[in-house]
Amino acid sequence: xxxxxxxxxxxxxxxxQLEEGIVMAERLGPIKIDCDAPPYAIxxxxxxxxxxxxxxxxxxxxxxxxxxxxxGGGLFPVQAWKAFLGIHSPEHLCCPCGHSLxxxxxxxxxxxxxxxxxxxxxQCGHCQTIFWDEP
Numbered sequence: 001x002x003x004x005x006x007x008x009x010x011x012x013x014x015x016x017q018l019e020e021g022i023v024m025a026e027r028l029g030p031i032k033i034d035c036d037a038p039p040y041a042i043x044x045x046x047x048x049x050x051x052x053x054x055x056x057x058x059x060x061x062x063x064x065x066x067x068x069x070x071x072g073g074g075l076f077p078v079q080a081w082k083a084f085l086g087i088h089s090p091e092h093l094c095c096p097c098g099h100s101l102x103x104x105x106x107x108x109x110x111x112x113x114x115x116x117x118x119x120x121x122x123q124c125g126h127c128q129t130i131f132w133d134e135p
Contacts (some may be wrong), residue, residue, distance in 0.1 A: 036059055102131060119134060
């Protein structure tokens with residue numbers, strides 16, 4: 001198999017194909033990745049506070065999730081604060097799986113350097129999606 005103009009090709013001898021390859025476009029445009037998780041060290045540390053499979057589930061920053069569901073009005077609307085604090089959760093504010101949003105609890109993580117970082121975290125009991133935010 002050889003690369004020709006950025007494409008992988010297969011060699012043929014007679015009617016038999018010796019190697020098979022994947023034909024790819026020579027140039028792919030940039031791939032947009034929208035990561036809505038906290039720093040990876042925090043994601044990894046979530047095992048220690050009892051969250052299930054934090055490296056393998058979806059993450060939503062709570063304010064971004066609520067702004068998307070509530071139409072984005074303002075930095076953090078009153079309804080969002082109420083849901084965030086577990087005071088009120090209207091029916092249209094639910095996890096993408098359709099179940100209730102988890103209550104977020106405050107956790108403090110300490111890096112090896114001694115620096116501390118506080119996060120509010122909660123995990124859906126049904127689909128395991130993790131919701132988070134900073135104070």
